Amino acid sequence: MPSKPTPPSPNAAAQAPRATIEDVAQKAGVSKATVSRFLxxxxxxxxxxIAQRVEAAIAALGYSPSPMAQALKRGRSRLIGLVVAxxxxxxxxxVLRGAEKACQEAGYLLMLFNLGDDGRRxxxxxxxxxxxxxxxxxxxxxxxDEGAAAAAARHGxxxxxxxxxxxxxxxxxxxxxxxxxxxxxCDHLLQSGWNQFLFVTEPMAGVSSRMExxxxxxxxxxxxxxxxxxxxxxxxxxxxRLDAELRGGREGDRRLAVLASNAVITLRVADAxxxxxxxxxxxxxxxxxxxxxxxxxxxxxxxxxxxxxxxLGRLATACLLERxxxxxxxxxxxLLPGTLNVRGSSVRKTSG
Amino acid sequence: MPSKPTPPSPNAAAQAPRATIEDVAQKAGVSKATVSRFLxxxxxxxxxxIAQRVEAAIAALGYSPSPMAQALKRGRSRLIGLVVAxxxxxxxxxVLRGAEKACQEAGYLLMLFNLGDDGRRxxxxxxxxxxxxxxxxxxxxxxxDEGAAAAAARHGxxxxxxxxxxxxxxxxxxxxxxxxxxxxxCDHLLQSGWNQFLFVTEPMAGVSSRMExxxxxxxxxxxxxxxxxxxxxxxxxxxxRLDAELRGGREGDRRLAVLASNAVITLRVADAxxxxxxxxxxxxxxxxxxxxxxxxxxxxxxxxxxxxxxxLGRLATACLLERxxxxxxxxxxxLLPGTLNVRGSSVRKTSG
DNA sequence: TTGTACGCGTTATCAG
DNA sequence: CTGATAACGCGTACAA
Numbered sequence: 001m002p003s004k005p006t007p008p009s010p011n012a013a014a015q016a017p018r019a020t021i022e023d024v025a026q027k028a029g030v031s032k033a034t035v036s037r038f039l040x041x042x043x044x045x046x047x048x049x050i051a052q053r054v055e056a057a058i059a060a061l062g063y064s065p066s067p068m069a070q071a072l073k074r075g076r077s078r079l080i081g082l083v084v085a086x087x088x089x090x091x092x093x094x095v096l097r098g099a100e101k102a103c104q105e106a107g108y109l110l111m112l113f114n115l116g117d118d119g120r121r122x123x124x125x126x127x128x129x130x131x132x133x134x135x136x137x138x139x140x141x142x143x144x145d146e147g148a149a150a151a152a153a154r155h156g157x158x159x160x161x162x163x164x165x166x167x168x169x170x171x172x173x174x175x176x177x178x179x180x181x182x183x184x185x186c187d188h189l190l191q192s193g194w195n196q197f198l199f200v201t202e203p204m205a206g207v208s209s210r211m212e213x214x215x216x217x218x219x220x221x222x223x224x225x226x227x228x229x230x231x232x233x234x235x236x237x238x239x240x241r242l243d244a245e246l247r248g249g250r251e252g253d254r255r256l257a258v259l260a261s262n263a264v265i266t267l268r269v270a271d272a273x274x275x276x277x278x279x280x281x282x283x284x285x286x287x288x289x290x291x292x293x294x295x296x297x298x299x300x301x302x303x304x305x306x307x308x309x310x311x312l313g314r315l316a317t318a319c320l321l322e323r324x325x326x327x328x329x330x331x332x333x334x335l336l337p338g339t340l341n342v343r344g345s346s347v348r349k350t351s352g
Numbered sequence: 353m354p355s356k357p358t359p360p361s362p363n364a365a366a367q368a369p370r371a372t373i374e375d376v377a378q379k380a381g382v383s384k385a386t387v388s389r390f391l392x393x394x395x396x397x398x399x400x401x402i403a404q405r406v407e408a409a410i411a412a413l414g415y416s417p418s419p420m421a422q423a424l425k426r427g428r429s430r431l432i433g434l435v436v437a438x439x440x441x442x443x444x445x446x447v448l449r450g451a452e453k454a455c456q457e458a459g460y461l462l463m464l465f466n467l468g469d470d471g472r473r474x475x476x477x478x479x480x481x482x483x484x485x486x487x488x489x490x491x492x493x494x495x496x497d498e499g500a501a502a503a504a505a506r507h508g509x510x511x512x513x514x515x516x517x518x519x520x521x522x523x524x525x526x527x528x529x530x531x532x533x534x535x536x537x538c539d540h541l542l543q544s545g546w547n548q549f550l551f552v553t554e555p556m557a558g559v560s561s562r563m564e565x566x567x568x569x570x571x572x573x574x575x576x577x578x579x580x581x582x583x584x585x586x587x588x589x590x591x592x593r594l595d596a597e598l599r600g601g602r603e604g605d606r607r608l609a610v611l612a613s614n615a616v617i618t619l620r621v622a623d624a625x626x627x628x629x630x631x632x633x634x635x636x637x638x639x640x641x642x643x644x645x646x647x648x649x650x651x652x653x654x655x656x657x658x659x660x661x662x663x664l665g666r667l668a669t670a671c672l673l674e675r676x677x678x679x680x681x682x683x684x685x686x687l688l689p690g691t692l693n694v695r696g697s698s699v700r701k702t703s704g
Numbered sequence: 705t706t707g708t709a710c711g712c713g714t715t716a717t718c719a720g
Numbered sequence: 721c722t723g724a725t726a727a728c729g730c731g732t733a734c735a736a
Contacts (some may be wrong), residue, residue, distance in 0.1 A: 005728050016506055016507065017507070018482070018483070018507060018714090020713055020714090021713065021714065021715095022713075030722080030723085031722070031723045031724070032713090032714080032715090032717095032723090032724095033715085033716085033722070033723060033724075033725095034721090034722060034723075036714065036715060036716085037715095037721095037722085040714095040715075044721080045721075046721070046722085047721065050721085050722085064479065064483060064705075065483075065713080065714070066424075066483055066485075066712090066713055066714075067480070067483050067484055068420050068423050068424050068429075068483075068484060068485060068712090068713080068714095069424055069713035069714045069728090070713080070714060070715080071420050071714095071728095072418075072420050072421055072424060072712090072713080072715095072728050072729065072730095073713080073714045073715045073716085073727080074714080074715070074728085075728080077420075078731090087445055087448060087449060087452075088445065088446075088449065090442075093440065093445060094437055094440075096439060096466075097439060097440065097466070097468070099470070100439075100466055100468070109465075109480065110461075110464070110466075111463055111464075112462070112464040113447070113461075114448075114452055114462075116449070116452070116453070127416065128461065130370070131370070131416055131417075131418055131419050131420075132419055133418075133419060133420060154368055155368060155369070155370060175717075187470070259705090267645055267646065267649070270646075270649045271648070271649070274648070274649065292646070293619055294619065294622075294644070294646040294649070294650070295648070296623070296626070296645070297619070297622045297623070297626065297649075297650045298649045298650060370729095370731085372728090372729055373729065373730060373731095374729075374730095382706080382707085383706070383707045384707090384708095384729090384730080385706070385707060385708080385731080385732075386705090386706060386707075386733090388730070388731055389705095389706090389731090389732095391731095392731075392732095396705085396706070397705075398706085399705065399706085402705085402706085417729080417730070418728090418729055418730070420728095420729080420730095421712090421728075421729035421730040421731090422729085422730060422731080423712095424712050424713065424714095424728095424729080424730075425711080425712055425729085425730050425731050425732090426712090426730090426731075427712080546730080551709075
């Protein structure tokens with residue numbers, strides 16, 4: 001009859017179970033409470049001799065406290081949840097990097113949840129994060145499921161939205177200044193001599209950033225009667241639609257330029273241009289929102305408006321941390337400017 | 353004197369604390385044990401009437417068990433840790449997607465940890481994951497810190513390595529068949545009429561996949577005395593080195609082709625080619641390992657060998673799950689073939 | 705079939 | 721300054 005029955009380990013390699021605070025206390029000949037104090041409340045002085053013994057025991061056993069148990073007891077986990085609509089989106093990954101750095105510096109750990117572009121999973125994701133006692137949640141999602149995020153917020157968890165607003169969600173919001181970015185791009189195209197604009201976006205489908213960009217484009221047109229313009233929702237299933245629109249837009253002596261609403265659209269436009277045998281900067285002007293590492297390599301280089309992705313991630317985290325420290329201010333909106341990268345695709349070059 | 357002192361909530365919005373199993377039990381007029389059984393051991397029959405009451409209470413309170421408490425009690429967390437050297441690497445993200453899908457299907461949650469290319473953080477990451485009682489760990493890291501992973505394994509956690517082997521780490525290993533991929537690429541280039549090869553890689557720095565690819569290239573050269581070849585470690589600080597090598601390689605009537613060891617190098621080569629004013633497929637042949645969505649857009653299209661990223665992620669997860677179910681087999685190696693995508697950069701076109 | 709009581713690893717309160 | 725002891729939310733022998 002074993003005094004300590006071997007736990008039913010699934011893996012035969014299991015050998016040394018993690019040391020607990022109890023083990024440390026025993027080895028140091030003190031109580032658990034003392035060890036705990038040594039760890040968490042360095043200010044309350046302990047007798048040097050005791051501190052020494054505890055320290056030695058901790059080192060000898062390679063002890064580190066269980067975050068799980070800590071979270072259970074404290075109700076806080078030093079975990080921050082990040083829900084992303086689609087990890088494949090380089091924008092999201094870039095934001096993630098910024099958020100992660102900020103978290104790391106503040107001693108938080110980032111728990112990533114990817115929706116794989118399945119909006120229905122949003123509620124599950126948030127509930128799970130909530131269950132894991134995350135201290136805050138960063139959302140870069142559609143927010144189609146109204147109330148999912150709100151429920152988490154009701155449990156007292158600060159929430160911050162990145163790039164995409166949610167309906168009726170009074171949370172901090174961090175994003176590119178979409179209106180400014182579109183305006184800058186249009187101004188640049190206009191000054192470069194293009195006089196007909198085609199704005200191409202993914203199906204708006206209620207995504208706030210897409211809608212804001214499109215609205216900014218319309219506004220530009222309203223302010224500039226001298227330029228003709230249209231906007232087009234490009235569906236991935238109908239690439240032909242884009243080709244046709246491009247061909248049609250170049251009739252007469254109009255000098256057509258495309259403004260792509262994001263990197264996905266940039267890819268589609270570049271595909272279409274290749275199919276048509278056109279050259280960027282000659283047969284077609286182009287600026288795309290979202291900087292990518294390959295933009296300089298396509299044709300004469302694709303002009304872009306880069307987003308301050310890393311800053312967005314850092315700021316989102318900062319908003320959370322601030323609220324975690326007790327500041328209770330009304331929801332804020334932080335809009336950051338984009339950066340125009342001028343390359344060959346937007347500077348007019350007469351073909352010939 | 354409040355009977356239930358308000359917990360010191362940092363956020364004024366905090367209202368409804370999460371319902372616990374206790375709350376459910378109380379509402380249903382049963383014991384905690386009964387609720388727990390209702391949840392976990394549906395096989396042990398409960399009186400229908402009681403089951404009904406419990407179910408209703410759960411629904412009414414919107415109760416879901418705390419994964420933290422469960423993990424603490426069970427020693428298992430249904431969490432799988434994924435440590436990635438650099439989330440910016442599209443390969444890693446693609447693997448992540450596969451792993452995530454597999455996890456989701458099996459009811460596991462993926463906890464992501466990014467090293468930001470700082471190998472020193474590897475030990476911390478693994479220890480933290482270990483502390484979170486993750487049931488298994490997927491590693492796509494340098495493994496420079498020998499023993500870090502081994503320590504986790506010692507606690508009985510299965511570990512699987514993706515793309516990069518670790519020294520002295522007897523764990524499952526999942527990867528592209530590097531030798532086969534390089535051979536296929538070289539064969540294709542040779543058949544396409546190129547007769548001088550330049551293999552370009554990031555500094556090997558002990559990274560197993562880089563070394564394997566380079567070794568495969570040398571092997572190819574040994575088997576084909578008729579082709580001349582060199583390999584080059586391209587350092588990001590010295591882009592000029594690559595330009596010089598390209599210029600030098602094209603002397604005489606040699607028809608130079610580059611084999612890029614991964615997508616990062618592909619980018620650098622494309623940059624250099626742009627600087628030199630060369631055209632892919634005419635002045636230079638090219639195949640790159642790693643498929644990207646922009647490969648078709650650069651020049652006449654860049655030929656690539658795509659990795660089965662999603663399958664790698666799924667398989668890595670599958671290895672873990674298998675061991676979690678108790679199968680204790682010796683470490684396996686799973687090598688998957690790549691896919692050659694032939695585009696304009698590798699088919700010779702006499703410049704005119 | 706159901707309830708009681710204990711422990712998982714920590715932290716916090718309260719005596720000593 | 722330190723040590724018992726009671727939670728935190730849950731699972732599970734054991735008893736009823």
